[in-house]
Structure formats: C-alpha cells, structure tokens
Amino acid sequence: MNPQPAEAFARLEGVAKSFGAVRALAGVDLAVPPGRMLGLVGHNGAGKSTLMQILAGALAPDRGSIRIAGRDETRGWDVRRAHGLGVRCVFQELSLCPNLTVAENARIMHPALSGWGWRRRARALMRAALDALFPGHGIDPDRQVGSLPVGQRQMVETARAFSETDTAVRLVILDEPTSSLDAAAAANLLAYTERARARGIACVFISHRLHEILGHADEVVVLRDGQVASASPAAGLSEAALVERMGEVRGEEEPGATAATSRSGARRLSRPARASLGERFGIDVRAGEVVGLSGLAGHGQREFLLAAFAAAGHGGRAAHGEGAVAVHGSAAHVSGDRQNDGIFPLWSIGRNTTIGLIRRLARAGILPLRAEAALAARWREALSIRAPDIETPILSLSGGNQQKVLVARAFATEADLILFDDPLRGVDVGTKRELYHHVRAAAAAGRAFLWYTTENAELVHCDRVYVFARGVVTDQIPRAELTEERVIRASFATPADLSRHGG
Numbered sequence: 001m002n003p004q005p006a007e008a009f010a011r012l013e014g015v016a017k018s019f020g021a022v023r024a025l026a027g028v029d030l031a032v033p034p035g036r037m038l039g040l041v042g043h044n045g046a047g048k049s050t051l052m053q054i055l056a057g058a059l060a061p062d063r064g065s066i067r068i069a070g071r072d073e074t075r076g077w078d079v080r081r082a083h084g085l086g087v088r089c090v091f092q093e094l095s096l097c098p099n100l101t102v103a104e105n106a107r108i109m110h111p112a113l114s115g116w117g118w119r120r121r122a123r124a125l126m127r128a129a130l131d132a133l134f135p136g137h138g139i140d141p142d143r144q145v146g147s148l149p150v151g152q153r154q155m156v157e158t159a160r161a162f163s164e165t166d167t168a169v170r171l172v173i174l175d176e177p178t179s180s181l182d183a184a185a186a187a188n189l190l191a192y193t194e195r196a197r198a199r200g201i202a203c204v205f206i207s208h209r210l211h212e213i214l215g216h217a218d219e220v221v222v223l224r225d226g227q228v229a230s231a232s233p234a235a236g237l238s239e240a241a242l243v244e245r246m247g248e249v250r251g252e253e254e255p256g257a258t259a260a261t262s263r264s265g266a267r268r269l270s271r272p273a274r275a276s277l278g279e280r281f282g283i284d285v286r287a288g289e290v291v292g293l294s295g296l297a298g299h300g301q302r303e304f305l306l307a308a309f310a311a312a313g314h315g316g317r318a319a320h321g322e323g324a325v326a327v328h329g330s331a332a333h334v335s336g337d338r339q340n341d342g343i344f345p346l347w348s349i350g351r352n353t354t355i356g357l358i359r360r361l362a363r364a365g366i367l368p369l370r371a372e373a374a375l376a377a378r379w380r381e382a383l384s385i386r387a388p389d390i391e392t393p394i395l396s397l398s399g400g401n402q403q404k405v406l407v408a409r410a411f412a413t414e415a416d417l418i419l420f421d422d423p424l425r426g427v428d429v430g431t432k433r434e435l436y437h438h439v440r441a442a443a444a445a446g447r448a449f450l451w452y453t454t455e456n457a458e459l460v461h462c463d464r465v466y467v468f469a470r471g472v473v474t475d476q477i478p479r480a481e482l483t484e485e486r487v488i489r490a491s492f493a494t495p496a497d498l499s500r501h502g503g
Helices: 048-055 079-084 102-109 118-133 150-162 183-198 210-216 239-246 301-313 349-361 369-382 399-412 429-444 456-461 484-491 495-500
Strands: 010-019 022-032 037-041 063-068 087-090 171-175 202-206 219-224 227-233 267-271 283-286 290-294 317-320 323-327 331-335 417-421 448-452 464-469 472-478
Touching (some): 010 048, 022 048, 022 227, 037 048, 037 210, 048 087, 048 202, 079 087, 087 150, 102 118, 102 150, 118 150, 118 183, 150 171, 150 183, 183 202, 183 210, 202 210, 219 239, 227 239, 239 429, 267 448, 283 448, 290 301, 290 429, 290 456, 290 484, 301 331, 301 417, 301 448, 349 399, 399 429, 429 448, 429 456, 456 484, 472 484
Parallel strands (some): 037 202, 087 171, 171 202, 290 448, 331 417, 417 448
Antiparallel strands (some): 010 022, 010 063, 267 323, 317 323, 464 472
C-alpha cells in the first residue's frame, strides 16, 4: 500500500517481528525519501516503535529486508552500522546513560570524540546542537543527565541525534520526540526539522499529537495491528480521517461532561497564595473536581505534585517553597516518566498494578494471590491494556500500555486524590479518550484529580487550571474562560506583571 520511490534513502520490505506470543509486526513495507518527513501513526501496540527500532539497528527483524541508499544491509545491520550510514534515533524510552554528563553521553555516539581535549569538543558539540534546536534551553553540558528533568533529557537525546562529527546525519527517527516537551520547545524542534529537511535530511516522525503530524509531515503512514493500514500525502488529511484509519472511530465527547460544576465537595488539597512571592492565587482541590496545572515545563508543577504526595504520606502537610501544602485524605501519584519513576521493569503487568495494594490485600501477613490476580485482571480489562494476560512482563508492552498500567495502579488504590504528572505522554488518541472517560467517572464518584499536562488541549477536561511561571501561580482559569492565548500569556508572566495586576 505504501508507495516505494526509487530514490528512497531507507527502505524496509516485508519486515516481521514477534516477542513470544505477541506479534508486533506482520510484514511491513516502508520507504523514506531524503529531505522528506514521513509521519507514522497508530494506536499503542500497533508496532510503530518496534519498526523504528529495527530501522535504527536496535532490533533484528525475524524476516524481511533493510536497504539503505539502495544497498541491502539486512545482514549485520545493527546500531553501529546504522550510525555509520547516518541513521539516528530519538527513542521514546530515552537511551541516555543517566550516570554520565551531557557531554559524556555525546562521546558514546561519536567515536571521533577521543584523544586529548575530547571533553572540550564534546561540550562544544552538545552546546551548539542544543542552541540550534532549543534556544534558551539552560542545559549545562557538564550536568549529569540523571539529574535533569525528563523534558531536558528529551532535549539532550534529540540534540545528540542531530549532532555531527565524522559522519553526516542522513535520517533521524523521532519517536514521540515532543511527548516530554512544553509547547515552546516542541515548536522549536519542529521548526528545526524543516531546516534539516532543506539540507536533505530525512525524518520519520512518530507522534500521538496528530496536529503535529498533519502540520509537518509530507506523507503519513498508518500502522494497525503490525501492518500498514494506509499511506498517503499529509495534505488534505484531517485528524478525524486519521483516527478512522487507525481503526477506532469514537465520537467526540463533551469535555468535562461529568466533572464538578461547583466547589462544594470536601477539600482534598489546599495551598494558600504566597504573598511574599507575588502570588494572588492559592491552589484548592475538592472532591469531584479535575484541576489542571499548566505553564512551561520546569516551572514548578512537578515539584508541587511531589510536595502534595509527600504531604499525603506525612501527616497531611509538607513544605512548598515559602508556604505549605495540605492534603486531606489519601493520595496516589502517576508519573509521566514511567521508566525512572513508574514501572518495576522486571515485574509482570499484574504485580505492577497491585504493588500499591499489598498492605490492604494482605491477611495476617499473607498475600492472597487469587484476590490479587483478580484485581489486576479487572483493571487490565477496565483500561483495555493490550496483553495476553496479567503475567505478561510489563516491558513487552508498548509505552502507552505501560502508562495504562500506572493509571490502573493509581485507580486501584481507591485514593481520595490522584496526582497526574503528565500521565498521557506518548499515549494514542483512542486511549486518551478512554482515560478521559475513566477520570470523569471517578470524579463523578467523588474522587479528586490534580492533573499536570504539557498538552494545552487536555486542559479542557479540567474544571479550572492553575498556570505556573517561575515556580509561582500566575493565573487561575475556570474552564468557561479557558483559552490557549490566556494560558500562554500567563506562562510567560513575570513578578512585575503580577505586581501590576494587584499581586
């Protein structure tokens, strides 16, 4: 179904891959011309990341061929060979070494960074790449990668992929490259890909943010159940048409249809306005509400969520800057950085789901395995987690299905307050709609949600939104008054702006 231009730089033919009983790819053909961006979309588990790992040399296909610049490279195709031919990948689950600095991570990819003075050259290489992609990034090349927030780690991984030493970049695979970035950083990256393509660099762009695909890709390939479902030019396609091709057509639901319409529920979280910092707005979350946190990434939203989680576990109060946050009731936290702060990688789906419930389930110090399995199976079915059974290793799942497991874990705890730290990062549109429905139903039943998201489109599901800038809440926006322009304006507010408006 996919056109096969003779001038394609990379061509995959009949590629198949299985992981035990899970068939990830079932004979995929794909061609990537130079200087073009191929958009690759599909629901979680459709095979997108597996296909790109094969193209990047990180996985070997069970069958099929790989041709680069017209030459069959199937035999002996690996990451080293791919890099030598100019193929780079920004992995969805980042490939950086967290115990090394930004500059040291550059040396891993670039063997030419060796000998006397290699650190100086590595620093200069990464600083130049970061400056070109993300102006004003604020990342020190001597900073240890593990100490960076996930958004900055995403920037480093992307900059490293586009950096060049002795080998020219010819194809960059971008697997959910904007999922951890705020709107400004994502716009910078997409603008840079336009300039890269003008130099003849090919790009494969995987994203569940369909507006990014349609706004920047030249062609769009849809994968469904490990096969190419369609391939066509991006021009003239709509998001609705793409969702239909992905194989799951759902009518748009009314945002926040079952969310709270008043603030009469029991208070679940509170933090007064900090007048010493110029804040005019405290933060208040009540039972039955879905409350959003927005603003540019790295401006204090995650720190606030962690302070709230700490408060729930330490008598209901915890310090937050020059104030204190109070939590009334139990809380569960869902991290968007699932690899570092979410999943237990050696465990099954079932055990990852129930780990927060061990004390509640245990009887006289003994864990009833049948009850534990039944609970995990119920949540697997409720959230449509795509796996043969609950004993499936969690690492065999797609990123989006791993994230579903983390959401299931939080829901299963029956916590009064659920803290969402960008939980739908890298999750497909159909899954997002399912989770929106579950959130609304849980809120209608009396649960409270505090939801940080880097996607402004998700804010329509919140009763109101608090916008952060430089660690300070700069605006409180009811859903009825929510506009992207107002969110952006508040995201760049300064202390002087707050003062002028009565802070």
